Amino acid sequence: MDFELKLSVIKVNKSKLCELTIAELSRKLFDGEIRATDVVGSCLDRIEKTQETTNAFVAYDPELALETAQKQDLHFAEGVVSGPLHGIPIAVKDNYLTADYPTTACSKIYPDNPVGLDSTMVAKLRSAGAIVIGKTNMHEWAYGATNEESSYGTTRNPWNSEHITGGSSGGSGAALAARMVPAALGSDTGGSIRIPSSACGVSGLKPTAGRVSRTGILPLSWTLDIGGPMARSAQDLRILFNVVSGFDPKCPTTYGICSDNQSTNKGHRFRIALFRSSEILCDDTVMESVEQALDVLRDDGAVVDEVSFSGLETGFGAWKILLHCEAAAYHAKFLEESADLYSDNVRVQVEAGRCLSASTYLKAQQYRAVFNQRFSQLTDRYDLIAMPTLPVTAPRIGQSELEVNNSPITSQDAMTSIAWIANFTGLPATSVPCGFDERRLPIGLMFVGPAFGEETILSVAERYQALTQWHKFAPSWN
Amino acid sequence: MDFELKLSVIKVNKSKLCELTIAELSRKLFDGEIRATDVVGSCLDRIEKTQETTNAFVAYDPELALETAQKQDLHFAEGVVSGPLHGIPIAVKDNYLTADYPTTACSKIYPDNPVGLDSTMVAKLRSAGAIVIGKTNMHEWAYGATNEESSYGTTRNPWNSEHITGGSSGGSGAALAARMVPAALGSDTGGSIRIPSSACGVSGLKPTAGRVSRTGILPLSWTLDIGGPMARSAQDLRILFNVVSGFDPKCPTTYGICSDNQSTNKGHRFRIALFRSSEILCDDTVMESVEQALDVLRDDGAVVDEVSFSGLETGFGAWKILLHCEAAAYHAKFLEESADLYSDNVRVQVEAGRCLSASTYLKAQQYRAVFNQRFSQLTDRYDLIAMPTLPVTAPRIGQSELEVNNSPITSQDAMTSIAWIANFTGLPATSVPCGFDERRLPIGLMFVGPAFGEETILSVAERYQALTQWHKFAPSWN
Numbered sequence A, B: 001m002d003f004e005l006k007l008s009v010i011k012v013n014k015s016k017l018c019e020l021t022i023a024e025l026s027r028k029l030f031d032g033e034i035r036a037t038d039v040v041g042s043c044l045d046r047i048e049k050t051q052e053t054t055n056a057f058v059a060y061d062p063e064l065a066l067e068t069a070q071k072q073d074l075h076f077a078e079g080v081v082s083g084p085l086h087g088i089p090i091a092v093k094d095n096y097l098t099a100d101y102p103t104t105a106c107s108k109i110y111p112d113n114p115v116g117l118d119s120t121m122v123a124k125l126r127s128a129g130a131i132v133i134g135k136t137n138m139h140e141w142a143y144g145a146t147n148e149e150s151s152y153g154t155t156r157n158p159w160n161s162e163h164i165t166g167g168s169s170g171g172s173g174a175a176l177a178a179r180m181v182p183a184a185l186g187s188d189t190g191g192s193i194r195i196p197s198s199a200c201g202v203s204g205l206k207p208t209a210g211r212v213s214r215t216g217i218l219p220l221s222w223t224l225d226i227g228g229p230m231a232r233s234a235q236d237l238r239i240l241f242n243v244v245s246g247f248d249p250k251c252p253t254t255y256g257i258c259s260d261n262q263s264t265n266k267g268h269r270f271r272i273a274l275f276r277s278s279e280i281l282c283d284d285t286v287m288e289s290v291e292q293a294l295d296v297l298r299d300d301g302a303v304v305d306e307v308s309f310s311g312l313e314t315g316f317g318a319w320k321i322l323l324h325c326e327a328a329a330y331h332a333k334f335l336e337e338s339a340d341l342y343s344d345n346v347r348v349q350v351e352a353g354r355c356l357s358a359s360t361y362l363k364a365q366q367y368r369a370v371f372n373q374r375f376s377q378l379t380d381r382y383d384l385i386a387m388p389t390l391p392v393t394a395p396r397i398g399q400s401e402l403e404v405n406n407s408p409i410t411s412q413d414a415m416t417s418i419a420w421i422a423n424f425t426g427l428p429a430t431s432v433p434c435g436f437d438e439r440r441l442p443i444g445l446m447f448v449g450p451a452f453g454e455e456t457i458l459s460v461a462e463r464y465q466a467l468t469q470w471h472k473f474a475p476s477w478n
Helices: A002-010 A014-019 A022-030 A036-054 A062-077 A120-127 A170-177 A194-200 A234-244 A284-299 A312-341 A344-354 A358-381 A411-416 A420-425 A454-467 B002-010 B014-019 B022-030 B036-054 B062-077 B120-127 B170-177 B194-200 B234-244 B284-299 B312-341 B344-354 B358-381 B411-416 B420-425 B454-467
Strands: A057-060 A089-093 A131-136 A183-188 A203-206 A226-231 A271-276 A303-308 A384-388 A401-404 A407-410 A429-436 A442-448 B057-060 B089-093 B131-136 B183-188 B203-206 B226-231 B271-276 B303-308 B384-388 B401-404 B407-410 B429-436 B442-448
Touching (some): A014 A036, A022 A036, A022 A234, A036 A057, A036 A062, A062 A131, A089 A170, A120 A131, A120 A183, A120 A234, A131 A170, A170 A194, A183 A194, A183 A234, A194 A203, A194 A429, A194 A442, A203 A234, A284 A303, A284 A384, A284 A429, A284 A442, A284 A454, A312 A358, A312 B358, A344 B358, A358 A420, A358 B312, A358 B358, A384 A454, A420 A442, A442 A454, B014 B036, B022 B036, B036 B170, B057 B170, B120 B131, B120 B183, B120 B234, B131 B170, B170 B194, B170 B226, B183 B194, B183 B234, B194 B429, B194 B442, B203 B234, B226 B234, B234 B429, B234 B454, B271 B284, B271 B358, B284 B303, B284 B384, B284 B442, B284 B454, B312 B344, B312 B358, B358 B384, B358 B420, B384 B454, B401 B411, B420 B442, B429 B454, B442 B454
Parallel strands (some): A271 A303, A271 A384, B089 B183, B271 B303, B271 B384
Antiparallel strands (some): A057 A131, A203 A226, A384 A442, A429 A442, B057 B131, B183 B226, B203 B226, B429 B442
């Protein structure tokens, strides 16, 4: 038995393990073909090679990770398997509380966190056997979508280190793209999981509001925030989502019972709406890639209609009001005590939020109800709504203003200008790679589903990834 | 048959029908002993006699009411019964849309209402056979708890016309106390059903947030508002509540499925907590009546404990912030266009609400969550929490400052100082008469139940009314 194990291990190129998906690694781990220490070792080697260029991690502890992997291997040898993520290394965004690492939200304020506590999602991952390999870089307090502002410095895109990763879960996006880990956690208030997934060419899922616990994630804007998985395939997102989702008695906003959307019916022809609006600026190259992706699905049997929608500009404005008001309420104490420890960029936004009146906030919430009612008419008619995740590929670092279709837009606004819809409505959304621009920067395709429709959007994303190869491309390293 | 009907009618003193409860009237109506026209006629006579003194109604149409009653009688003769409220006259607070009456919220602004539409609760009552006899006076926009401020003038307490009725459903309270109608609708944002029920010596129910539809009720503060029934016995409240409650597709805040509290078990000894707090000012006479009421229930087999609770002052402040912020958001347009049409008293509050920041509002919502979590520990341990509805009996009209236990308090604050708890927590609460002070002004006893616990609190209130006579006393008319 021992002899057989050694023999089979020889077949595997251990240094390349970090490039495999969770599904691939699990199979090898459960077959005894590789060990958790091999996987962690491969990831640590890759982190060593790419961390300086990407700045994806803000903390990682090779000894601790290897020690945990060794324990997993011992358990496995004894016939004990923790769960479906046994031996899988995972990177955690720095706004999730983790028992073994400090949590700073990449702010200099260093919030006063409870010591030794895991956020619920991290605890669920560990129970399922995942190995937390480190904490990833993020936009300071998650209050921005470029990942340029961070107490640990800007995160750099593995596809081109002169470009941003998008944010605020940019470190998780970069870590996945650079094949430093097969799995990561992000959080999403206006696209912060999907934006870096798109900009870094990886896959990310923002769950339906209430389907995962927010306990132990430092908030940005609590009626919009949600955590979620990031990975390199829709299949891996499903594996992670099944582990992290579900009721949490510690989180009053989680649902006890989930009525899953039923359209995963195998024989069903998916009805997809391609979302069009004159209010969305979008680069031609990006839109063409999205249209081509829908052609692939249409050829595969899906019904694809074009639908138009209005009220997006007002909605985007209302989303910003909710964000700024809630963030200002959360930050009031920090701002009073340590205003000088904020970056200018983030402090200005917190201060702006303080000046907004309760009436303005409540009007925004009222518009949200009206908007969501209208948007649900789309999700009632279609299995999912398709749109680009971002109107552009990753802008250059430091480029605060862009031009899209001859109209000026800030990089920050460009990043969130489409993705916010899923937070405003609370609906599930996934971003998967669907091409590259002429500079070899990834393009992302977003699917927004009905409430509790994670299964549907992941099924379509998985089908798309079975038909195409975009998610398999990796940046090249010299 | 026709002959028999006439004979039996002779036995009934028709002029006194207005003094009967819904349960009593229904029995006679269904037995064919009396007709709907008799009931409506008796109520109209009483309205003619007492309206000038009380100013309870702001609109009523005797011809329309009698015409509707005649139709009901014809249907009955044909064997058609509309429902459990067949032939029962009901008075509706002037903030409920009614197809046959204008709806003004007793404001000079006269909001632009849809013509010919009933609010959902009114429509449900009509379907069940109730006859809307008129609209009742209220505090302007429901934005006050004394019913002194109204475009139709102050409502006067039938027990002593120098005293207020309490509000904002003061017209409904006065109409019931003066035996003008057996049933009425009120609405409650900080006690507006229970306050006039207490001050006028009648019974009122504020349902659990989401158990009745808010569609067609002009809002004051939508996270606190709820409509509910007012009557002269807990049994009648149950009859009305069964008709008006339930899911409304037009009201997104109503619950589809209600998990009724199970403690109506007949063999069960009710566990009652007498609520104590050093933060509540309360007149000795009032507190003694409440304690005596609990002695009655204890002698009947209930377990009565005293429980103390803190954080009420902060909670009361937070409740006011929610109220002022939400009201300001709703009134923004009216205030801009017609500031001069507000009473000073109400305009000042709307203007104050405009100055509150979103952070302040959100902090109040956060405190609400913490408070409600703590309060639910009480409703987990007890079937209901008992407390006085008001700390005092009805103040004199024009008396804006009171002294309670040697501490000064405004009449407005005194009215809401205990009742707000049920709106802040969203829990059901009922007020029933439990005595009189030395000036023969009624005292009210409040039961607050767990969420969906209407059945429980009404059962205990009904039991209390079976053991005592307080709810049967009526003001005398010269």
